[in-house]
Amino acid sequence: MKGSVGELGEFGLIRELTSRITSTPAVRLGPGDDAAVVAAPDRRVVATTDILLEGRHFRRDWSTAYDVGRKAAAQNLADIAAMGAEPTAVLLGLVVPAELPVTWPTELMDGIRDECDVAGAGVAGGDVVRGDTITVSITALGDLRNREPVTRSGARPGDLVAVTGWLGWSAAGHAVLARGFRSPRAFVEAHRRPEPPYREGPAGAALGATAMTDVSDGLIADLGHVARASKVRIDIFSAALDIPAQMKDIGQAVGVDPLHWVLTGGEDHALIATFPPDTKLPARWRVIGEVLHPSALPRVTVDDAAWDKAAGWDHFAP
Template sequence: MRHHGRTSSNAIRSAGVFTPEPGLGPETRSPNINLEVPISTPPATVSGRSSDRRTLAEVGEFDLIDTVTAHGQQPASTILGPGDDAAIISAPDGRVVVSVDMFVNGVHFRTDWASGEQIGRRAALASLADLAAMGAAPTAMVIAISAPADTPAELIEGIGRGLHEVAAQVGAGIVGGDMTRSDVLSIAVTVMGDLQGADPVLRSGAKPGETLAVAGRLGWAAAGLAVLSRGFRSPMVMVSAYREPQPPLVAGITAASFGATSMIDISDGLLADVGHIAAASHVAINIRTAALDLHPRLVEVASALGKDAMTWLLTGGDDHALVATFPAGSAMPPGFTAIGTVTQGSGVTVDGAPFDGPAGWDHYR
């Protein structure tokens, strides 16, 4: 994702759309990660930060590993949790769905934009969205953190708390982890899931004639990033969407039960990620902008920033909504909205025409 230098605008500030960002304020979060959060409801305030003022060099590696791994409850699927050379988890289905994501300070998050708890929850939620896109239920997580020696220990403790909160809410165990010294704070989250006897939903199953549908919000995280990049901390619902995405995790399993033929989570942008389905399935997909939820609040904020709200919906990443294809004429699962069609051919179009501009985020472009 992109991070831009901060600039202020008296005109924008006086319009009453934003609140200046004087520094990190009270920690906020959305109360239920399994459901879409109403855009009119601000996240609840949570307190309880650590008062530990030591650095990582003063705390030491193994105490830090314990901080991240050893304090959460383990589900029944954990046979052997943290403390040995490796963990052991059960796989009643006979298959384990595995994914890993990296989160780097200055690229995926900024420590001056979010608390440790928010960073931990963000890393966990974004990683779990990959399991949801396969139709799998989360069972276990393994965490690796690299950080400079002068990093405040309370930041890592907060990240650990955030990770554990999400793991507990989805019924997964943090079964292992590692800490190492590096020049930049980074977090690697490996997630494991259970298909519960069902077939996985791949990117490669879309067929001509099928319907493209989305569950979750689009464009809100991109709006939050734009707001933070300009030095503001409101509208809070958008800032919160960037700090802590709200992927509709249960919707992935539901979509699989409704016969989804392909699915992906939207991490790099709707166009970019739908493009992955089109390429893997050897089909063309057209997206109808009239079907997208272009909320007036997004339009208001985009206008104040000199941006285009529809571009946020089409190319903004980090919402981790789910987009899937379903057989023609089939009922849409709860929470999904039809936004396009699958046809013969290749590539992705918007309202029948190629999109003029980058389709989404690419780390090397």
């Protein structure tokens, strides 16, 4: 593919992008009309949207367009899974500068499509406009399959806190990239392309999860959302957290306690859920804490003490 987005024009670019989409059963009517039609067998649709900017959420020198597409889709699809729903479709809003090579948006589209494939969703439609800053806006839809949505507000004192997926890998990969390295590859890849455990979302709901969310801002920050919404305290057992040897090596190399990445690193889109204490959890879920009555301690503690380093991030912080 040669040329720039400006040379190809709006309709040419839309043709290129839609030609990369594969049809899926849930997408009854795909791109090309005023709106798409997506199956919603549950009679309710789960919907979420995120907006990513170049420079703020991704860097073209760190991530390929393909990886940005995978990641942008993943973070929205993970939100659907975190409600206990099965992803069905995504819509894409895209801002591209006229001088951008056409390969960038087409590879982005390939990444979005492939991540949708992993999650069982299809690309239903979108919009493309010209602008100065590459902006990727994704809306994901999902189906609850006759289960109630698992919100953040249902955790009860006594519940187990369990996690499935990866914690701290993206943050460790970011630390590697920020220092100009490209390895260890597994962590760099985890930063470029998270692997949310999509199927565990509906599975967690079926296991009786009382609350669930995905780790996008960091374990402490996201458990904080659950604890506040549920009016409980949550204690994390640090000894239960899995810190791979290689992550420890990176921590030593860059002078960071790897526990910090596991507790505060976002973007891996692990799923965290609370379950009644007698729940028999399959091996893919690891118990890492418990739900307690609120106390004078912070909403989320680590081994019954405040974790006093910065948790999560505020997108408006300087």
